[in-house]
Amino acid sequence: KAGVTQTPRYLIKTRGQQVTLSCSPISGHRSVSWYQQTPGQGLQFLFEYFSETQRNKGNFPGRFSGRQFSNSRSEMNVSTLELGDSALYLCASRKDRGHPGELFFGEGSRLTVL
Amino acid sequence: DQQVKQNSPSLSVQEGRISILNCDYTNSMFDYFLWYKKYPAEGPTFLISISSIKDKNEDGRFTVFLNKSAKHLSLHIVPSQPGDSAVYFCAASKRMNYGGSQGNLIFGKGTKLSVKP
Numbered sequence: 001k002a003g004v005t006q007t008p009r010y011l012i013k014t015r016g017q018q019v020t021l022s023c024s025p026i027s028g029h030r031s032v033s034w035y036q037q038t039p040g041q042g043l044q045f046l047f048e049y050f051s052e053t054q055r056n057k058g059n060f061p062g063r064f065s066g067r068q069f070s071n072s073r074s075e076m077n078v079s080t081l082e083l084g085d086s087a088l089y090l091c092a093s094r095k096d097r098g099h100p101g102e103l104f105f106g107e108g109s110r111l112t113v114l
Numbered sequence: 115d116q117q118v119k120q121n122s123p124s125l126s127v128q129e130g131r132i133s134i135l136n137c138d139y140t141n142s143m144f145d146y147f148l149w150y151k152k153y154p155a156e157g158p159t160f161l162i163s164i165s166s167i168k169d170k171n172e173d174g175r176f177t178v179f180l181n182k183s184a185k186h187l188s189l190h191i192v193p194s195q196p197g198d199s200a201v202y203f204c205a206a207s208k209r210m211n212y213g214g215s216q217g218n219l220i221f222g223k224g225t226k227l228s229v230k231p
Contacts, residue, residue, distance in 0.1 A: 042203070042221050042222060042224055043158070043219075044221070056218045090157055092157070099160075099163065100207060101219055102148070102160045105157030105159070107156055108157055
């Protein structure tokens with residue numbers, strides 16, 4: 001069974017640009033969450049989608065947005081990039097009736113903003 | 115305000131000995147606590163969890179203890195092996211209005227465990 005797949009794995013952008021990251025969850029998983037990992041802040045929750053609906057949102061500015069498609073694949077977008085957006089962006093999926101809190105993470109997309 | 119805290123950024127242990135990783139939390143509304151392990155260049159993987167109604171959960175070499183009055187939990191690894199060397203994240207979840215488990219976990223900043231042969 002394929003795991004959570006994130007693309008691209010690495011990317012470099014400049015300030016003011018925008019970026020779109022993609023996530024394909026494990027087959028059968030309808031919930032997808034996004035996290036930002038930075039050395040100073042650890043993993044911080046961005047948002048969660050379930051059946052194309054945003055279920056919950058973390059404390060990030062409106063420049064961070066996401067969506068989920070009917071096949072459960074998800075994208076997140078960051079507009080007007082800032083240097084502080086440099087981070088590892090992790091996507092995770094979970095089973096509908098799985099163990100509480102058990103997330104299956106992808107390997108992440110490492111974004112560098114210059 | 116950091117709701118989940120791991121105060122030790124790193125821990126070094128000899129192979130075969132016990133590793134104890136600690137975690138403190140501030141929110142009494144958390145209903146599940148989890149530990150994730152992360153190797154470099156990989157995403158975190160779920161290790162073990164404990165419900166807020168229990169005080170201990172064991173899975174092989176890994177045991178998690180929960181002290182609700184102190185708002186403290188710990189992960190014990192016995193015996194420690196070199197393959198356990200990784201960053202360990204403590205996480206907590208809060209039951210949402212719609213019920214059921216949720217994908218919104220609050221993580222600590224992690225503790226890097228090094229197990230030396």
